[in-house]
Amino acid sequence: MSISDHALNADQAHQALQTALTLHAHKEGNLLPILHSLQDQLRYIPASVIPALSQAINRSRAEIHGVISFYTHFRTQPPAPVLLEICRAESCQARGANPLIDQVKQRLDCDFHQKGANGQVSLEPVYCLGLCSQGPNAMINGEPVAHLNADALEHYLKEQGVQL
Ligand code: FES
Structure with a gap:
């Protein structure tokens, strides 16, 4: 379900x-x-x-x-329709996760553990998805996304119906 x-x-x-x-x-x-x-x-x-x-x-x-x-992984409130979890572990940091995270926060107008883009996206950190050589990585509604960049993310979110 x-x-x-x-x-x-x-x-x-x-x-x-x-x-x-x-x-x-x-x-x-x-x-x-x-x-x-x-x-x-x-x-x-x-x-x-x-x-x-x-x-x-x-x-x-x-x-x-x-x-x-x-465990910060567990949520006690429902997330936004789009749950965006960006990897903050070392390998992804070495591959550019931090500047990407700054761009994402700015674009969504929210911080980690908050909802952005008018409540359409929940932004959460994760710590290693096991795809370290392909970073920066994220999970979007439970689906892993490798080689993430701001343009690809924006495209992906628009496909999910998110108005940015
Ligand atoms: S450090 Fe990001 S997937 Fe492993």
Whole structure:
């Protein structure tokens, strides 16, 4: 299930939790895989699933909230329709990620962890996508994009319907 720009309802959250539990609840160290699965399905981790998750895996709500807030990867609010994650790790930096990031921030008129282009794009950092020799790299709505530059990104965003 992929949810882009419509509101999440309780059934979707419940179904996503059941899927995550079916896949991972039986494993040792199940909390992180469950959280990843929830975010993969829903694009963020809604607070409404925490009580049922807590009960299902016998971990306190505080512990679950602590893990979610510790890892910057996890989102507790829905991202914009386009989620742009740019690699900030060393190899991409060496291949020009920083000037690109400056251009992107200016173009979208936002910083990391914010929404830009009138709320159409969420800009997030990631740290290595495993494509280091092809940097600068990014993920756009979960799809890896290599050899990124400002012109290619602008073209790509316009294809996604983003007005810049
Ligand atoms: S450093 Fe960017 S993909 Fe590895």
